[in-house]
Amino acid sequence: xxSLKPPLFLLLTVVCHGVSKNTLVCGGFVGEVDGxxxxxxxxxxxxxxxxxxxxxxxxxILAEKRTRRKDPRNDFKYYNxxxxxxxxxxxxxxxxxxxxxxxxxxxxxxxxxxxxxxxxCCYCCCKRTPYGYSRTAYALSLAFLSLFTIAAIVGxxxxxxxxxxxxxxxxxxxxxxxxxxxxxxxxxNNVLDILATSKGIGVDQVSLPSSLKNNIDRVDEMxxxxxxxxxxxxxxxEKYIKDVLNSVRLALIIVAAVMLLVALLGFLLSIxxxxxxxxxxxxxxxxxxxxTFILCGIFLTLHxxxxxxxxxxxxxxxxPTAHTALDDILPCIDNATAQETLYESKDVTYQLVDMxxxxxxxxxxxxxPPFPGLLxxxxxxxxxxxxxxxxNADKTDRKCxxxxxxxxxxxxxxxxxxxxxxxxxxxTNVGRLTPKMYxxxxxxxxxxxxxxxxxxxxxxxxxxxFVRVTFIxxxxxxxxxxxxxxxxVYIGLAMVSAAVMxxxxxxxxxxxxxxxxxxxxxxxxxxxxxxxxxxxxxK
Ligand SMILES: *[C@@H]1O[C@H](CO)[C@@H](O)[C@H](O)[C@H]1NC(C)=O
Ligand SMILES: *[C@@H]1O[C@H](CO)[C@@H](O)[C@H](O)[C@H]1NC(C)=O
Ligand SMILES: *[C@@H]1O[C@H](CO)[C@@H](O)[C@H](O)[C@H]1NC(C)=O
Ligand SMILES: *[C@@H]1O[C@H](CO)[C@@H](O)[C@H](O)[C@H]1NC(C)=O
Ligand SMILES: *[C@@H]1O[C@H](CO)[C@@H](O)[C@H](O)[C@H]1NC(C)=O
Numbered sequence: 380x381x382s383l384k385p386p387l388f389l390l391l392t393v394v395c396h397g398v399s400k401n402t403l404v405c406g407g408f409v410g411e412v413d414g415x416x417x418x419x420x421x422x423x424x425x426x427x428x429x430x431x432x433x434x435x436x437x438x439x440i441l442a443e444k445r446t447r448r449k450d451p452r453n454d455f456k457y458y459n460x461x462x463x464x465x466x467x468x469x470x471x472x473x474x475x476x477x478x479x480x481x482x483x484x485x486x487x488x489x490x491x492x493x494x495x496x497x498x499x500c501c502y503c504c505c506k507r508t509p510y511g512y513s514r515t516a517y518a519l520s521l522a523f524l525s526l527f528t529i530a531a532i533v534g535x536x537x538x539x540x541x542x543x544x545x546x547x548x549x550x551x552x553x554x555x556x557x558x559x560x561x562x563x564x565x566x567x568n569n570v571l572d573i574l575a576t577s578k579g580i581g582v583d584q585v586s587l588p589s590s591l592k593n594n595i596d597r598v599d600e601m602x603x604x605x606x607x608x609x610x611x612x613x614x615x616x617e618k619y620i621k622d623v624l625n626s627v628r629l630a631l632i633i634v635a636a637v638m639l640l641v642a643l644l645g646f647l648l649s650i651x652x653x654x655x656x657x658x659x660x661x662x663x664x665x666x667x668x669x670x671t672f673i674l675c676g677i678f679l680t681l682h683x684x685x686x687x688x689x690x691x692x693x694x695x696x697x698x699p700t701a702h703t704a705l706d707d708i709l710p711c712i713d714n715a716t717a718q719e720t721l722y723e724s725k726d727v728t729y730q731l732v733d734m735x736x737x738x739x740x741x742x743x744x745x746x747x748p749p750f751p752g753l754l755x756x757x758x759x760x761x762x763x764x765x766x767x768x769x770x771n772a773d774k775t776d777r778k779c780x781x782x783x784x785x786x787x788x789x790x791x792x793x794x795x796x797x798x799x800x801x802x803x804x805x806x807t808n809v810g811r812l813t814p815k816m817y818x819x820x821x822x823x824x825x826x827x828x829x830x831x832x833x834x835x836x837x838x839x840x841x842x843x844x845f846v847r848v849t850f851i852x853x854x855x856x857x858x859x860x861x862x863x864x865x866x867x868v869y870i871g872l873a874m875v876s877a878a879v880m881x882x883x884x885x886x887x888x889x890x891x892x893x894x895x896x897x898x899x900x901x902x903x904x905x906x907x908x909x910x911x912x913x914x915x916x917x918k
Contacts, residue, residue: 439701441691448472462691463704476683477676480873484672487880491665498887517892524646524885527878531642534874535635541867542631548860549624552853553617559849560613566836567606573829574599576822594723595826598837605840631868634671638875641667642882649886652893657886668880675872682865689858692850699847711843721838724830725774731827732768732786735820739763743796743811756800760809763796766824769831786828790821 440461450458450472458472577595641664648657695705699714744762766789767779779785784792797817798810806813812820839845 477679480676488669520889527882528646531878535639538871545864552857577826671876678869696851717838717842724834757806758811786824789824
């Protein structure tokens with residue numbers, strides 16, 4: 380449907396990267412665009428709000444004002460769809476912003492080519508007629524030649540500085556996004572550890588309801604899949620984007636250096652009147668200038684897309700409930716579904732703690748055991764403290780009571796209540812928990828504390844609030860520099876190409892003036908010499 384294929388889009392926005400047809404990495408979050416194949420406990424389809432909660436139409440156009448541009452693919456009517464990288468009309472309208480530069484490149488290529496051809500013909504075939512040399516024209520062409528050479532040098536400096544700063548800010552942005560991504564992977568792996576522990580749960584006769592176990596399995600599958608692909612894509616994309624950025628940097632440095640060299644060399648060669656070399660350089664410069672104008676157009680487009688994306692990211696952050704083009708390419712689920720997932724994870728927490736507490740109350744702490752056998756294993760000694768359940772039965776927050784243990788340090792506290800067991804699993808010394816019970820109860824506590832801790836993180840991944848936060852930080856911390864320095868680069872490119880273009884014309888003009896000057900001087904000198912000769916003869 381959409382193809383966010385590298386390299387251009389990524390280079391432009393640096394934030395989002397389409398990996399394959401339906402996978403996208405955005406701010407470090409990988410998702411499948413058409414999920415919902417039963418991996419998640421809840422629907423992972425994109426939730427399209429037709430109407431908002433207050434009944435108002437919340438489908439929203441991103442960066443609408445900024446992206447109102449003429450669209451050559453639609454009879455030059457204004458494009459109104461807003462930022463939408465999947466839309467060809469958006470692409471053509473943004474590319475059209477660089478049309479003047481591409482136009483100049485074309486006109487220059489054809490126009491100067493024809494002029495060169497004419498000059499060449501004249502040079503070879505036309506009879507050279509002596510004509511007068513104008514001191515003003517000579518001085519003017521020299522003055523303008525110097526001026527444009529200086530302008531070219533300034534352009535090269537702007538370009539070189541701009542690309543350096545542009546490179547740094549894109550790299551910083553990339554580093555930031557990759558760091559976010561790695562943090563996420565780290566958290567996901569922690570969640571996986573917890574879920575692995577939960578596999579062992581099932582304390583003796585009491586065990587988790589099977590529906591709960593199925594849920595845990597599904598969450599485990601989903602999380603490990605997400606962690607694996609996020610890790611893989613992050614590494615791949617980081618390397619890929621770094622390569623692209625380095626190539627762009629290198630290309631711009633080469634352009635700046637070559638144009639500087641051409642401008643200086645052309646200046647010197649025309650001053651010293653090395654005409655053949657000047658003409659070779661003119662031909663070379665003619666092609667280089669065309670290429671530089673095209674490059675400048677590409678950078679202008681890039682600058683515009685980058686600006687659009689920055690505005691779009693901001694507006695997307697400001698309007699979390701609206702349906703936008705960014706939701707089309709991000710695998711977000713709506714807030715309500717994410718909250719539902721969070722509720723489910725709370726339910727698991729609640730049931731786990733409840734289960735552990737029931738075992739403590741009804742088995743371990745019973746003294747003396749009501750009947751020998753099953754629940755009696757010679758338990759004795761002080762009562763085992765129960766876990767603090769962070770939730771009430773209706774999943775509202777509950778305050779811990781004095782004497783209740785926090786799930787995160789329960790395992791440590793329970794160690795004191797473990798007894799040694801005989802081969803028949805009967806306590807042989809004072810204690811209320813067999814080692815097996817202890818292991819399983821600590822696993823349960825571990826899982827519930829982990830879920831409590833990572834539940835909001837998982838919900839944030841699902842409703843993309845994590846991506847929103849990444850975007851707003853990119854918008855605030857990185858966008859100003861990115862747009863500023865991409866502007867420097869295209870302004871530098873424009874200056875260099877315009878200055879070298881005018882210099883080329885002046886090399887030709889100056890060479891001509893210089894030839895005439897030499898010719899005239901020679902003629903004057905000859906006539907002076909001959910008059911001197913006649914004078915001496917006279918004497
Ligand atoms: C609301 O959005 C739907 C498409 O989602 C569109 O067809 C309709 O015209 C919109 N209504 C208004 C009042 O904007
Ligand atoms: C973005 O463009 C695509 C392709 O034209 C279109 O299907 C999609 O609805 C657009 N999204 C928005 C939010 O306008
Ligand atoms: C999602 O909904 C919850 C309550 O249902 C609310 O507290 C939270 O701010 C919402 N988040 C977003 C991003 O809208
Ligand atoms: C939970 O289990 C993991 C993996 O077995 C372990 O590394 C961690 O220390 C445990 N945490 C607690 C609080 O017991
Ligand atoms: C039961 O536990 C007590 C300590 O509380 C111990 O003295 C006794 O030997 C244990 N009985 C058996 C059969 O192991």
